[in-house]
Amino acid sequence: MSEQPLDGWFIERFDREGSAIGLKVQEKLHDETTPWQHLEVYSTETHGHLMVLDGCVMLTDRDNFLYHEMIAHPALFTHADPKRVVIIGGGDCGTLREVLRHPGVEQATQIDIDEAVTRAAERFFPQLTEANHDPRAELRFADGVKWVDDCPENSVDVLIIDSTDPVGPAEGLFQQDFLARCQRILRDGGVMVQQSESPLYHSGSIIRDLRTAMTQAGFDSVATLVFPQPTYPSGWWSVTLAGKGGAVDRFRETAARERSFATEYYSDAQHRAALTLPPFMARLLAG
């Protein structure tokens, strides 16, 4: 992927997909080469602040609610009673905030390798970090794969993999070996969720392969949910859930409907809708 901020536009090209998405930017607010990646923050004309890692759009103020709500709430309302939640990646803290909206959660640990992302989020996306001082929040800056290796068996209720694309550093997060270690640290009834790319571009490749790898890693059920995400490739995105000992295509519908917090996108009806896969996708996932 490459960027081309010409004439005041930030254009991200998705070379493998042959498509591009752009935003009109006002100014670059931050530019930092961290030990792990190139981190930039821009102000845009219509989407608020924009965070970019290694030339790839991570989030904007305007549309990050879609991704953050859909990676957090379906998994938490699928688990019967989530108390211990772990987020691998997610350094912008937006997923952590959504997790901590659930009053039953007793501890939520975020493990991102790059502290600079969290510091930039605190400065440029303060609303995403507003739960960081919740006493139930624990922020660690470490290698998430190693953290999972060292984590005791049967100790986590919900494990969220909030990663970048499965090329380069995040590739291992989509492979059976890592998924089996994730399965091991989950308690019985545990739920894992992973961002799983575009339904249009990746149903017959990344999404199908991830579901197969999850099953081979020992999970008892998988389910993919789809939702819009305008600033990611194709504007259409997915998360895939995997269950240890439970069915992840069902969820606590009453609890979701009577949730104690406000949401912009998530609802019990939206959760059911997201589980509804179009025929072309069902065929590709089966094939």
Added chain:
Amino acid sequence: MSEQPLDGWFIERFDREGSAIGLKVQEKLHDETTPWQHLEVYSTETHGHLMVLDGCVMLTDRDNFLYHEMIAHPALFTHADPKRVVIIGGGDCGTLREVLRHPGVEQATQIDIDEAVTRAAERFFPQLTEANHDPRAELRFADGVKWVDDCPENSVDVLIIDSTDPVGPAEGLFQQDFLARCQRILRDGGVMVQQSESPLYHSGSIIRDLRTAMTQAGFDSVATLVFPQPTYPSGWWSVTLAGKGGAVDRFRETAARERSFATEYYSDAQHRAALTLPPFMARLLAG
């Protein structure tokens, strides 16, 4: 909107929305200034052929199934027994093809002002025009607004407005005066459907205003359906249905489930999911 085909990329900038979408192109296959607009066709690296009108992406081979299925099938499965269908716009013939998949349809008339669009579709998107020689198909190249004016009252079951954005030539198609004339030509139980732009960008403006105008034009019910559309602004799109004497938030679910034709995106479950509006959108439409 403007285009910038730099370095082999066609980039469409949505200036009002401050965002852009692009596709990697191989070559320009066609360039024509019709009496009505500037028509271009490109071959792309990953999305098949691309049609562009006045610099705006109209459709690609790869993702047009989303829009065409969702502007046609929800309206036709909402109507109790659609026999006479009219399409205003839709010169690429993709909507006509979907309409004619319904065996109960006796006549489907497409009225697009620009014959050059249909001729280009026949040449570069032959699969979209494969139903043009169906004896039930009628293609007219004329002003759709005037056609509606001249159409007898109570003569149409489903009226599909398959238009460009509500700026410039298509602006009148979103206004109460035209909508009232559409209501007049529908039979009792008739259904109108209109493309209604992006849920992210336009819920509190174009979509809400269209729904209000439909109600003021005499329609008895309205319903907006949402679905992904990667090559339109935000990658997330909507159609809005309006009913003359019937409720358009319900549909013939059994008939949709047991449909006699294959679809890529549409299904009865997908129809229900598309009617499910996220909380932020429901608030904006109510507000």
